[in-house]
Amino acid sequence: MATILNIETATKNCSVSIVKNGMTVAIQELNDGNYSHAEKLHPFIQQVVEEAKVSVNEIDAVAVSKGPGSYTGLRIGVSAAKGLCFAFDKPLISIETLHSLAHQVTVEEGVIVPMLDARRMEVYATVYNSNYEQVRGIKAEIIDKDSFKEYLSKGKVYFLGDGAEKCKEVIIHENAVFVDGKYPSAKEMAQLSFEKYKKNDIEDVAYFEPFYLKDFVVTPEKKR
Known part of the structure; x- marks a missing residue:
């Protein structure tokens, strides 16, 4: 076991x-x-x-x-x-x-878009099909009215994660489904x-680092 x-x-x-x-x-x-x-x-x-x-x-x-x-x-x-x-x-x-997050929903058709808040209107997002197979790579992207239109034009798109909340007023489409309360x-x-x-699919403990996707940026404190 x-x-x-x-x-x-x-x-x-x-x-x-x-x-x-x-x-x-x-x-x-x-x-x-x-x-x-x-x-x-x-x-x-x-x-x-x-x-x-x-x-x-x-x-x-x-x-x-x-x-x-x-x-x-x-x-x-x-x-x-x-x-x-x-x-x-x-x-x-x-x-x-994002792969783990995608498994919080089960769909029979369409695609799943797990997204995490990356401040302002930017999110970390990727796209999975109903079998949890990745069909688009992970990106840090600015959300606008045309985001994910190629998937929305073909069928249901299920958005979830803390990045999805701020997209509700921007991504307006009959095929857009926002699943609340998922993280x-x-x-x-x-x-x-x-x-x-x-599968013995393990990491090298000494050299493993998190997947940040973007460099960490320190915002300088404003002078008074």
Whole structure:
């Protein structure tokens, strides 16, 4: 039986789960509108291993959401995951954040567009078909009235994630469906991390870095 610790910190949702053979047996998460990962992540890890009645040393792998997403959130999650892998000699598995997010909806036709807020009218987004196969690469893009028109002209397009909310008044089309209240979670990482574990699809712990997509930019403080 494969036991995997999943860590998701790419957005404001701090989420941790223990998975056994692809099934979630314990989960802790908090999305209170703030980036509370630095305070919550390690207590959540302790809580899920206790709830699942395992020790960190007994898990078979650590999986982490690789991005794109919040620069600080990703750094915290990846640092914690790598630290556990080094300390307990466990393999590291990475899961694309948008791929995990896409699995929060099930559709029979059309495409799924998971998107994360990247400030102003910019989002990190990609496109999957109903079988969760990626049909367009991940982009950091400015949303306007013509965004995703090539998909909207062919059928239903399901937008979800915290980037979708600000697109409602811009992307106006009869085929546009906005799915509210969805954000990346360690729950959806369960089957994805298990499948990677079975294939031995792991990362080099020493050299693995989050997928930021864009360079981190520090905004200088205004002089008074």
